[in-house]
Amino acid sequence: MSLTMAEKQAEQIRQISGSDPYKCMKCGKCSASCPSFNEMDIKPHQFVSYVVNDNIEALAESKSLWKCLGCFACVERCPRDVQPGRVVDAARQLVERQRGGDHLHAEDIPALLDDDVPQQLLVSAFRRYRR
């Protein structure tokens, strides 16, 4: 039996994240902990369900990919070690690894700078927003 595109992509997310979304018991601690909850269209606990259900197209279009702060509150608090932050990050990478998938371009940077921007902000944003 051949896999559909969505099934292949869900498997890729599982591989890149190293996380097993099937272990999720839907307690919602990740979403309750998430500082970006209000910014996200798909919430951290829903993210995990989307992967389980091979609903990858919606994830790829989700603005949540760019709103995760990488603060590891959900990773720290997940009682099942699903580590939702890793799943969100893997979905982000799935998008960025495609041609034209970068969220941030080098030529956009000068307009975003002020005199105080620390180097750490630039390298962190580059690592998160582009391949």
Add this chain to the structure above:
Amino acid sequence: MKYSYYPGCTLKNKAQDLDLYARRAAVALGFELVEIPEWQCCGGVYPLGTDEIASKLSSVRALNYAKEQGQDLITLCSACHHVLKRVNDDMKNVADISDRANNYMQLDAPYKGETTVVHFLEVLRDRIGFDELKKKVVNPLTGKKIGAYYGCLALRPGKVLEFDDPENPQIMEDFIRALGAEPVIYPYRNECCGAYTALEDKNIPAKRTKMIFDSADGFGADMLITACPLCMYNLNKSEADSKVPVYYFTELLAEALGVKEGVEQ
């Protein structure tokens, strides 16, 4: 005691105070920061993907250099501390990452996570001791009410970083006490400042830092301390009415030790 010192990109530029005052304090406390030659930027964000190898190599190079010197590796920046500890954990405990990184590096001897990574605050707590630090304080910061702002990268994930209890840390409060000041414990001290979203969506750090300042101010903090240049930036850019001054922890350390105007190594 000599440490291989990994300053990181920002301490050479926008966060020079974090570096300068640490160097002066280290002299006063009797340990040496030997900067790793030709260190490379850690990337600021730990590469989470299990198949991301190349982006972990700058950390491996620094870790292996410290191993060759027979020294522990010390960092000051929360992000460097986070990335280096996590890559070191991978090299020690994740065979696939360790093997692939070593295949790429072709070192004289494979690197297997032998180096101990310590944050400057951990050296103060675990090697010097806060009681000893207290004895060396010449300008106690008496009467100052200081809120420790931990942020996220210093603490989580607790199992790998082993910096302190990620939900109820006390290392920075103990540090504040050692300097003769009074720590202010407030709920948002280990909540994220908004991090790198500041580059494209200033509303996120604006909201986050307002909550942090409101929380700290509500509990009576006169000032905050941080170890993270990105937290410093986001907090400084805040327009919250409750805003209080923010300092790198090393600046207050140097002040308390009487070496703020002193000579660095």
